Amino acid sequence: MKVTQRSSREGFTLVELLVVIAIIGVLVGLLLPAVQSARSAARRMQCSNNLKQLGLAIHNYHDTMNAIAPLRDRDDTIFPSDWNTQIISWRARILPYMEQQPLYDQVDFELPQWWAGSRRPNTNWTIAPVVVSAFRCPSDGGNGNVNWTDPTGVRRRGHPTSASYATTNYFACTGPDAELRWNGTGLGFFDGIRHQNATRRGTTRNFASITDGLSNTIALSEGIIGHPRINANPTARAGGNYTAQATTYTQTDNLCSGGPSTSSTNARGNSWLRGYSSNDLSFNTLMTPNSNLWDCHRNSNWAMYGARSQHSGGVLVGVGDGSVRFMAETVNYATYRALGGSFDGEVAKFD
Template sequence: MERRTGFTLVELLVVVAIIGVLIGLTLPAVQSVRESARRSECSNNLKQIGLAAQQYHASHGKLPPGNSARTAGVCPGRQVPGVDTPSEDRANWAILLLPYLGQEVLYRSYNHNEPNEAPINKEVRETRVPTYVCPSDRDTNVLTVPAFGPAASWAMNVAYMPGSYRAVSGKSDGQRFLDASMDAEGYPADWRGPIHLVGVYGFVPESFKAVRDGLSNTLMVGESVTKTNPEMRTLWAYSFGHYSLSAVTPQSRVLSGDYAACRAAGGPGAVSPCRRLWGSFHPAGINFLLCDGSVRCYSPEIDVDLLAALATIEGEEVVVAPE
């Protein structure tokens, strides 16, 4: 009888097992390469933002304001003593940098004479700008209604497209912040960062000359993502408070990249610091743009007092930004 050649069932199972082992060995390496590419793209995004900020400074002699608020008024959970009129926020730093990021047409569609939440500014609010999105961030194509501020109080619940980066407004103590009109009062002047709220309490945009701590030792923009509570995430075009800029609080819980975990950890200032958390989906750490245009990746385990010192422009702390 003629003998037929081929694989036995046992041999086939062995081959399948070997292939499975090889896939198991190579998959982490492939994922690592992909993540490395995403982190590099994120770093390049921040470098582009840095170049745009430098071009804005060259044109205007100053950096863009974090949020140009016309009035300090009533927002949900943010009653300003003696004020009973609605709060009006206008363009923020991310909107003002659009012309320098190849988004001139989108920038021209924004009406600076109307509130940020006005219907006429819907196109800007609902547009995804690739430079403002880290490729490792999640659900960046999903329109989001914020939990706080004027947009949350409008009858139709105004939605925004997410972003991944917030400007650094300075240092805080967990209760006072220069990124929200109500909290700015009583804020120590030497706590301010390069990009912060202007227009309500007499604060004005900063120039590079004001960065006395050194451009290479001062943070400008950083990653801010959250694994939970999407209504608290970064919304690049939203001009209210912490949604597009944040202070650095010397509390380790704000580097979790997870709003729910930050709240659960507890700490001074109730939940306010958690709204301004910094975080990233990169295993290596959080990318930050410095005022000199460089980008550095800092571990979530970084000394929070050091990070807070790097957030000020003239705190005169004796620190050097880690490489």
């Protein structure tokens, strides 16, 4: 009798293969959001650590100098007739307290970031491209540098006609006020300008002047590099009073109007070293976090820049006591505005 043997089957049927593919697809669909969420949380944690490092550096600077680092400073004794020649940002002053002493030693505080016209050679442009990781939030991707070309095409002393400079995501709080002030009159944690001049010496602020309390005052927050919602030529409202404080969202909106800036030099966070204008220096609490309102500035002393981030739902802020808080986009406007003031008597608490 002939015996037939059944051949053993190898591989999958089409139906089984489709089932496996479907299961893998479901797993990927379930895991991918979790992975993205974990990465986002890790970036936010690093951003928080950066702000803590900056806050600690500000405190260590204060312990050494008995003063808060000036928002920007210049030495009038070098070129007293030229207001714009020597303006370096607050970040450069705290470099030694961030384990960046070698970089600090290369900063020439008697000269500006870029050039000094026909004056002595300036080498600050050689350190301007140096990326300081603590000045960058990993959630705001992209290159840590932007390129700049001198529109005049003229090679100035010690400065090339084009250069690269390192960007920053972290900005100093100047309070619920559109004007950058000095001599201790600014309402924010940081004051305007420290002048090194026998006849015009700016007042440096210390922690004792923060009468609203360090734990009730915002010192730092985030900004998005090159944020497009910047209007460099605002139309002033409120009777032309550029120092007017807004008390409502509508009044804030009315302070500025117009379209976005087309100038790369006005882009947000272009340089951690430069201290000339608000787009590189500071923010105020005239608009709530991640606001749809325009960022704008009239000149180097008047601006309205909000705190912005790539984090979902709000921004991280560095508090005067060195702690870091998450500030939601839905924060009460009056509370947020008050938290930006340091000695105005409007004491508000973080939730």
